[in-house]
Amino acid sequence: MEEIRRCTEELIEAIRKSDVYREYEEARLTLAAHPDLRNTINEFRKRSYEIQNSDSPEDVYEKMEQLERDFYMVRRNDIMNNYLQAELAICRTLQTINQELVGTVDLDILDFADAINW
Template sequence: MSDVVELSKKLNETIKESEFYRNYLTCRERLYEHPDLLRGLNEFKKRNSEIQNRGSVDNPYDEVVALFEEYDSIVHDTIVNDFLRAERKLCRMLKTMYDEIADGLDVDIKQ
């Protein structure tokens, strides 16, 4: 078990040194310097998540389109857009990493 923990710590450090993570932190810091943009982005994400997770809506397309129109100035702001791209790249890297870690393991964690 100690080997796994030690390797996990090394992986954590490698992630922290990665371009994706460093870029994410830079973009997040820029976003945090603009509380109005951060607040708007958080509201947008919350409402989008609610639409996506609501089981009663057959086709949430119209609601999502309306949401994007309502938050157009937020989602097309350069600072917000840079952050969202950096966040997406980091999440993709982490998902790939998780998939590689789980590859070949005979446990029911993949869906």
């Protein structure tokens, strides 16, 4: 277990030193300096999350299109757009790491995989 902890700490350090994380932190700090833009971004992110995690997936596409129309100014503002791009990049990095880690262990879940919310 000690080796796993050590390797985990090394992974955390590698993530924090990565270009993708540094770019995210820079974009996050720039956004934080503009509370009005930060509030707009957080409302956009909240609504996006709610749509993507709703119980009615059949109209997700339509709702996401409406969200994009409602928040068209987000993509036109360099500070907000840069933040969203950087956030997406770090999230994809973390997803890749997570998939690699989870993929190394056979949890024997195929018999009930249909019940899992992937």
